[in-house]
Amino acid sequence: EYERAAREVAMAATEVLIREAVKRRDQMIVQAVRVLDEVQKTINALYSRLVDWYGIHFPELKELVEDPEDYVRAVQAIGDRSRLRREELLKVLDRKLVDRVVEAAGRSLGVEVAEEDMERILELAGVIRFLMDYRDGIQRYVRQLMAVEAPNVTAIAGPTVGARLITLIGGLERLARAPASLIQVLGAEKALFRFLRTGRGAPKHGVIFQHPYVHGSPKWQRGKIARALATKIAIAAKIDYFSGEDRSAVLREELERRVKEIREKYPKPPARKEVVRQPARQPQRPAKKERRGRR
Template identity: 35%
Template sequence: MASSPGARGTYRPPGRAPAGAHASHHPPIAVVIYEVRRCAGMRTVVRWYGVFVLDGERVVEERPFDRDALPDRIAAMLRGDWAAVDPILVDPGSGFSPPHRGGPPWAVRDDADAVLPGPDSYGLTGEDLRTAVAEAGRRLGRDALRSDDQEIVRLVEALDDLQRAAVLLEARIHDWHAIADFGGTDGGRPLDALRMSVDALGTARVTLEAELVRVAGRRAPNMSRLIGADLAGRLIARARGLDRLARMPAGTIQVLGAERAFFRHLRGGGRMPKHGTLYLHPWVHRAPRKARGRAARTLAAKVAIAARADLYGGDLGDALVAAMEGRARDLRGTGGGP
């Protein structure tokens, strides 16, 4: 079995066909072409429309892609997930060596084009490629955004776990202190170990909070500017994603985080909650008690606008902040800030 020299090639920009290539084989758009050694005298060639094994100048195996599978295959190429492109590419016998991730995603070799069947042999056209590339780009974009959302959810859940653990340990330390004082002792090493654990939890909390601010600020800059990255991250986590939060009406955002009280109200066992997670913002919890519901409702409407702008890539600047600050001053009944 010959050793693999790796994937080699050059970049071909969209619209430029290789010299001597058949136009029907290479529509005017950048295509994915990688060539690797399979074994002595054989090679595995990857085109955007399939995988082919050549023995010299003869095609010995054709593995074309279905039209419906093209977006998935092209997205896998861009991710470097070659097993998802075709299992043959991760077979040790193929000698496939993935291209360096830092290089351009389009690597081209043209010496096999004369013997390879073109995409039209499988009923595929340049329009199929353009459609598949566009859909692959959308899927990769959604995956990247969802990755940030999932990290935000994990960070918020971890912070909540740390808070519960710290409260539990502090209560245990308080009880231990009371017993130690009653017995005339200082608690010894066990109590010192508990104090160290609380300190370690505090350090971890600071680290996770800084990461939450960083990720949420990148994912939702408009919301972060309006209510702070920490609270923006908590709302995203409550909604299980920015895309879901952006689809929520303001009334739902207003009570997000107060689901138990809301459903208790629906069952007839309590009053309608006026606010949920948004109560953490000073514009709400510093408002006069009778005005907190209106403050939460106003802020929820601004958050809904900011979430949609973040989802679709808009930049609202400081307009929402200025409008909310003015409304908060009105609700407080003073000329000062919230």
């Protein structure tokens, strides 16, 4: 009877904890970022197929239009290059680029394709365009969630880096309980494990390298700035999870002051230590033993 009652109490307590965890929308951020990653992978794969497929008909277009989104729109606007309409292309590309595309279409080395084949190519371009629009919508959704659920982390790390950190660690609560040293290397697990195994090449930053304070700084400053940034992110996550008050302005000001101190203190790279090479020692030959005895 006691064991049954204890089990019921434990189950009830677990249900309460699950309901409290679901109330927070940080798990929505985690799932949205994971969906965003999968959608981007799909876009990359389908875009590569589109370039190969449409390149049979108009291979010069890829050399002129390098941006994937502009390329997809250009394919939809052009279709069959023999029926290219300049006014339609002007809706998606600038005038100078349109002139070059029109000229390239007139002397293209691509082959003519059947109307049915072109319809399938344009269908693929439409699917990619839909996925790109869907990706942009998910990105806006993540930014809105971050502004509501983690305003302090958003102010320090930015919505993209902040959402990526929450996803990598598994939620805002885990981020709030994580030390700054872990936050600093989140996303660099392979490099960290390699360092633990070999003792060489300790990672200085993980996904926070995407922050402009880190990747926009000289190499010899990045490790110190990444450490300062991770410290402020750890504090911001604790405030967001446990109190919810907005202290973003204070944290931002403190971070900017610390980054300024680092840049002023270390304006030049540290001097390299010269390695003095010792002259190679000649191997000593063992002394010959005297032969004793009668000759």
